[in-house]
Amino acid sequence: AQSVSQHNHHVILSEAASLELGCNYSYGGTVNLFWYVQYPGQHLQLLLKYFSGDPLVKGIKGFEAEFIKSKFSFNLRKPSVQWSDTAEYFCAVTLSGNTGKLIFGQGTTLQVKP
Amino acid sequence: EAGVAQSPRYKIIEKRQSVAFWCNPISGHATLYWYQQILGQGPKLLIQFQNNGVVDDSQLPKDRFSAERLKGVDSTLKIQPAKLEDSAVYLCASSLGQYTGELFFGEGSRLTVL
Numbered sequence: 001a002q003s004v005s006q007h008n009h010h011v012i013l014s015e016a017a018s019l020e021l022g023c024n025y026s027y028g029g030t031v032n033l034f035w036y037v038q039y040p041g042q043h044l045q046l047l048l049k050y051f052s053g054d055p056l057v058k059g060i061k062g063f064e065a066e067f068i069k070s071k072f073s074f075n076l077r078k079p080s081v082q083w084s085d086t087a088e089y090f091c092a093v094t095l096s097g098n099t100g101k102l103i104f105g106q107g108t109t110l111q112v113k114p
Numbered sequence: 115e116a117g118v119a120q121s122p123r124y125k126i127i128e129k130r131q132s133v134a135f136w137c138n139p140i141s142g143h144a145t146l147y148w149y150q151q152i153l154g155q156g157p158k159l160l161i162q163f164q165n166n167g168v169v170d171d172s173q174l175p176k177d178r179f180s181a182e183r184l185k186g187v188d189s190t191l192k193i194q195p196a197k198l199e200d201s202a203v204y205l206c207a208s209s210l211g212q213y214t215g216e217l218f219f220g221e222g223s224r225l226t227v228l
Contacts, residue, residue: 004156032215043117044157044205044219051215090156092215099170100145100212104156 002027004093004105012111013081021076021108023091030096033074035065036104039087047089050074061085083114116140118220120206126226132194135223139187139208145169146183147217148191149205157205163189164212196227 007022025031035047048059055067065076074091091105119138127133139146144165149157160179162170165186174181178197183189193200203224207217 006156034215043221044207044217046216049215092156094213094215099162100215101159101162101170102147102215102217104149104158106154106156 002093002095002103004091004103006089006091006105006108008108009106010109010111012113014113015083016080017112019076019078019081019085019110021089021091021110023074023076023105024072025074025091025093025103026072027093027095032094032096033065033067034092034094034102035059035063035074035076036090036092037087038090044090047076081110081112083112086110086112118206118208118218120204120220120223122223123221124224124226126228127196129198129227130195132192133196133225134193135191135204135206135225137189137191137206137220139189139206140218143208143210143218144186145209145212146189147205147207147209148181148189149207151203151205151222153202160191160204162212169212193225196225198227201225201227 003026005024033050037047038044050057050067058064090107092102146163148160151157160174161181163183166183181191203222205222207219209217
């Protein structure tokens with residue numbers, strides 16, 4: 001069965017540190033890739049997405065992600081985190097030709113210390 | 115623009131009782147989703163509607179869960195009878211189309227089964 005794995009369950013960083021959250025998926029066909037974020041007390045919202053083209057995609061609030069097809073990965077990065085980036089981050093994938101069903105990873109909790 | 119509305123926000127019931135959750139999607143969104151998010155896990159799709167038709171309900175425990183989307187707008191998710199393992203947050207989301215991957219989530223309904 002198709003799945004999405006996020007390797008880091010809980011990450012603690014100091015402000016201004018660089019961030020990289022890992023995401024791998026298991027599916028051999030064409031995929032669309034997403035990162036969603038849930039800030040404390042708020043609903044899940046889209047951070048960035050990849051459908052095709054440039055494998056380096058930029059999202060809101062200075063986040064970016066790189067799709068590496070050979071590694072089945074879509075890691076999220078930010079050069080310098082802020083306290084306001086404290087949130088839970090979910091990687092997700094839809095499978096081309098499928099129903100459009102969004103499959104989520106288990107999430108990574110990011111805590112940024114001021 | 116109004117977001118996805120869900121109610122109730124919190125519900126506590128005894129096992130074997132029944133519960134119903136309501137969702138009102140963003141106006142004009144044809145696709146509606148119900149996800150189950152158990153603590154420490156990513157959201158898992160229970161059912162996906164396109165207008166008032168079911169697109170995917172492969173992970174819906176049909177012996178106890180049911181959902182409907184009358185007139186292609188509001189939706190109700192019902193659990194009867196509830197089990198302890200149904201304790202979770204039930205997320206409703208909507209999107210303009212089936213394949214965008216850009217879902218707009220409500221704040222969720224947190225269910226505790228005692």
